[in-house]
Amino acid sequence: MDVPILLLAGTGLARGAIFAAFALALVLIWRAARIANFAQGAMATVSCYVAFHVSALTGNYWIGLAAALVSGAVLGWIVERGVMRFVDRSNPLAAVIVAIGLVMVLTSTLAIAFGADYRPMPAPFPREPIRIGDVAVISPYSLFVLVVVGVLMAALALLFTRTSVGLAMRAAAFAPEVSRLNGVRVDRMRTLGWTLSAAVGGLAALLVIPTELGLNPHASDQLFVYAFTVAIVGGLDSPVGAVVAGLAVGVILTFVTAFAGATFAPIAIVLILLVVLLARPQGLFAAREARVA
Amino acid sequence: MTTTTERPADTSEARMPEQRADASGRRPALLGTVRGRYAVAAIGLVLAVGATFLLDPYRNYLLSLTAAYVCATAGLTMLVGRTGQLSLGHAAFMATGAYAFALTSNGLAEAGIEGPVLLLAPFLVAVVAATAFGTLVGAAGARLHGPYLAGLTLAIVLALPAVTSTFSGLLGGDQGLYVQTERRPEVLSTVIANEQWQAWVALVAAAIVLVLLAQLGRSPSGIRMQAVRDDTAAARLSGIDPFRVKVQAFAISAGAAGLGGAVLAYVTQAASPGAYGLAFSLFLLVAIVVGGTGTLPGAVWGALLLVLLPEAIAAVTETLPLPDDAVSRLDGNLAVLIFGALLVVIMIAAPRGIQGALVALRGRIRSRTTRTTRTTST
Numbered sequence: 001m002d003v004p005i006l007l008l009a010g011t012g013l014a015r016g017a018i019f020a021a022f023a024l025a026l027v028l029i030w031r032a033a034r035i036a037n038f039a040q041g042a043m044a045t046v047s048c049y050v051a052f053h054v055s056a057l058t059g060n061y062w063i064g065l066a067a068a069l070v071s072g073a074v075l076g077w078i079v080e081r082g083v084m085r086f087v088d089r090s091n092p093l094a095a096v097i098v099a100i101g102l103v104m105v106l107t108s109t110l111a112i113a114f115g116a117d118y119r120p121m122p123a124p125f126p127r128e129p130i131r132i133g134d135v136a137v138i139s140p141y142s143l144f145v146l147v148v149v150g151v152l153m154a155a156l157a158l159l160f161t162r163t164s165v166g167l168a169m170r171a172a173a174f175a176p177e178v179s180r181l182n183g184v185r186v187d188r189m190r191t192l193g194w195t196l197s198a199a200v201g202g203l204a205a206l207l208v209i210p211t212e213l214g215l216n217p218h219a220s221d222q223l224f225v226y227a228f229t230v231a232i233v234g235g236l237d238s239p240v241g242a243v244v245a246g247l248a249v250g251v252i253l254t255f256v257t258a259f260a261g262a263t264f265a266p267i268a269i270v271l272i273l274l275v276v277l278l279a280r281p282q283g284l285f286a287a288r289e290a291r292v293a
Numbered sequence: 294m295t296t297t298t299e300r301p302a303d304t305s306e307a308r309m310p311e312q313r314a315d316a317s318g319r320r321p322a323l324l325g326t327v328r329g330r331y332a333v334a335a336i337g338l339v340l341a342v343g344a345t346f347l348l349d350p351y352r353n354y355l356l357s358l359t360a361a362y363v364c365a366t367a368g369l370t371m372l373v374g375r376t377g378q379l380s381l382g383h384a385a386f387m388a389t390g391a392y393a394f395a396l397t398s399n400g401l402a403e404a405g406i407e408g409p410v411l412l413l414a415p416f417l418v419a420v421v422a423a424t425a426f427g428t429l430v431g432a433a434g435a436r437l438h439g440p441y442l443a444g445l446t447l448a449i450v451l452a453l454p455a456v457t458s459t460f461s462g463l464l465g466g467d468q469g470l471y472v473q474t475e476r477r478p479e480v481l482s483t484v485i486a487n488e489q490w491q492a493w494v495a496l497v498a499a500a501i502v503l504v505l506l507a508q509l510g511r512s513p514s515g516i517r518m519q520a521v522r523d524d525t526a527a528a529r530l531s532g533i534d535p536f537r538v539k540v541q542a543f544a545i546s547a548g549a550a551g552l553g554g555a556v557l558a559y560v561t562q563a564a565s566p567g568a569y570g571l572a573f574s575l576f577l578l579v580a581i582v583v584g585g586t587g588t589l590p591g592a593v594w595g596a597l598l599l600v601l602l603p604e605a606i607a608a609v610t611e612t613l614p615l616p617d618d619a620v621s622r623l624d625g626n627l628a629v630l631i632f633g634a635l636l637v638v639i640m641i642a643a644p645r646g647i648q649g650a651l652v653a654l655r656g657r658i659r660s661r662t663t664r665t666t667r668t669t670s671t
Binding site: 036038083086087088091092093094096097098100101102103104105106107108109111112115116221222225228229232263264265266267269270273274277278 | 373377379381432433434436437440441443444445447448449451452454455456458459571572575578579582618622623626627629630632633634635636637640641644
């Protein structure tokens with residue numbers, strides 16, 4: 001058996017970190033607006049197209065990365081202010097259906113504007129693994145991903161636990177009426193939640209694309225499903241759950257891909273979803289039974 | 294509003310049960326009785342079969358597609374409207390039906406079996422297979438609220454190509470399967486074209502699904518589903534097992550979709566993963582929302598839209614002076630764009646869809662005409 005366990009684990013952690021970041025974006029919207037945002041993937045793909053073109057124009061990856069964050073935030077703002085705000089809140093399916101409509105609009109617009117080809121996306125660091133002696137350890141790109149996601153998580157944790165805006169956002173999410181009485185502008189906090197979430201989603205998608213086939217109007221479809229699984233496994237209410245479950249699912253999928261082939265990964269995801277939903281529908285980390293009918 | 298009790302009988306699928314006055318006999322409704330529903334279905338079927346004589350082969354093919362879609366949209370709209378469970382994976386149940394049909398049909402044909410058995414047995418197997426798969430998914434999803442079930446079913450659709458390539462020996466990988474089917478009976482071969490015969494088979498399938506689902510909606514099972522959707526706790530108190538009811542609804546809905554897939558396999562003589570992708574699954578959702586969620590006539594409107602709108606778009610883009618590159622980009626994508634926009638706009642502006650608008654319109658006309666005659670009739 002000559003399996004590069006260490007390398008697979010490192011790659012898996014990096015993938016998992018991306019899943020975790022994307023799942024965190026889903027958790028952010030869930031907590032801010034009680035909406036499972038099925039348009040997250042499509043919105044992130046739009047940000048990636050912006051980043052791709054900005055990078056190509058300026059010749060600089062980092063400006064593209066900043067563009068992904070900014071365009072994600074703007075798109076999140078537009079979607080919340082322009083569409084989601086008008087959705088019937090009494091029907092729990094309405095937001096999901098509207099988000100699906102957005103997915104169709106966004107991906108088909110991208111396909112009409114840029115075609116359906118896969119465009120190679122340059123990575124800022126090599127994806128060849130570093131070797132210590134004979135053992136392949138981890139690629140610089142995986143390290144870069146881990147660092148970026150780590151910084152992102154730390155920033156979000158600081159925002160939510162150490163700043164008054166973070167406090168207001170948490171309050172608006174958990175007790176909108178009480179918060180309103182205390183002078184929190186709940187609608188504004190909801191918009192901010194969408195903005196933040198879409199920026200995080202855009203960044204996560206940008207990180208995953210160099211490791212996949214390339215940029216494509218459907219580049220984030222699978223990322224969305226994986227991250228949705230992660231969010232469910234972790235419990236949609238729990239950021240910690242998203243991170244832990246993200247890393248776990250990333251490692252599991254990487255090993256599944258290595259041993260059973262890449263085609264098996266989507267089947268593995270369905271199996272994970274089925275098992276978790278049957279055994280513990282509220283997720284592994286959720287405190288409350290939030291999703292049992 | 295006097296329209297509440299004046300509502301015409303065939304709007305009986307409207308969501309509020311108290312508006313359905315058939316049980317109390319206040320409305321001598323044709324659709325209110327079992328025999329009446331059979332009669333209406335039979336008349337509709339005869340008219341539709343008659344219409345196939347007026348259509349050219351391509352339009353008959355489109356009619357077959359519509360009928361196949363009706364099976365799936367009727368099942369899906371029953372599920373969403375009656376139990377509030379959202380499935381984004383009905384394309385996967387259609388695929389299950391299509392593959393089950395293909396495998397059975399090819400197996401029978403190779404064994405040298407012909408005639409009615411080769412025609413009917415594959416349909417039966419397809420429905421059973423899709424129902425079984427639906428039961429499994431329904432059991433996993435029955436404890437979940439909308440978004441979670443939607444995510445689970447979405448993952449199943451995305452995993453479909455992986456399944457067909459993992460078992461490529463049996464399922465033919467990305468190419469899919471060629472389906473050998475029983476063609477039109479010898480007696481009819483001089484009278485009608487093959488496409489016309491296929492349209493007949495498809496129309497019969499759609500009529501069966503519509504009648505059975507209409508029956509179900511009026512039956513105690515249908516009432517139980519509604520009770521579970523409206524207030525799970527109250528339903529449980531009345532001795533209803535919500536888990537069972539939801540799984541049942543999911544299984545029936547998946548079975549209807551499976552029959553739709555089987556019809557598609559029969560008509561197109563193919564079963565392939567590409568035909569049942571994510572986009573197609575979302576189209577089914579568009580169809581029921583645009584048609585009017587929860588209403589069987591809405592399912593028919595939606596299925597018609599799914600077939601006709603892409604045709605209309607193709608006809609329009611062909612006439613525009615566009616470069617080939619732009620045409621190939623618009624092809625398919627423009628339909629998705631319009632369907633997506635329709636979904637957003639209708640959910641926000643007119644959640645009751647085409648059927649809701651028609652009912653409102655008819656109600657308005659009726660209240661205007663009855664206002665003059667009312668004093669004598671009551």
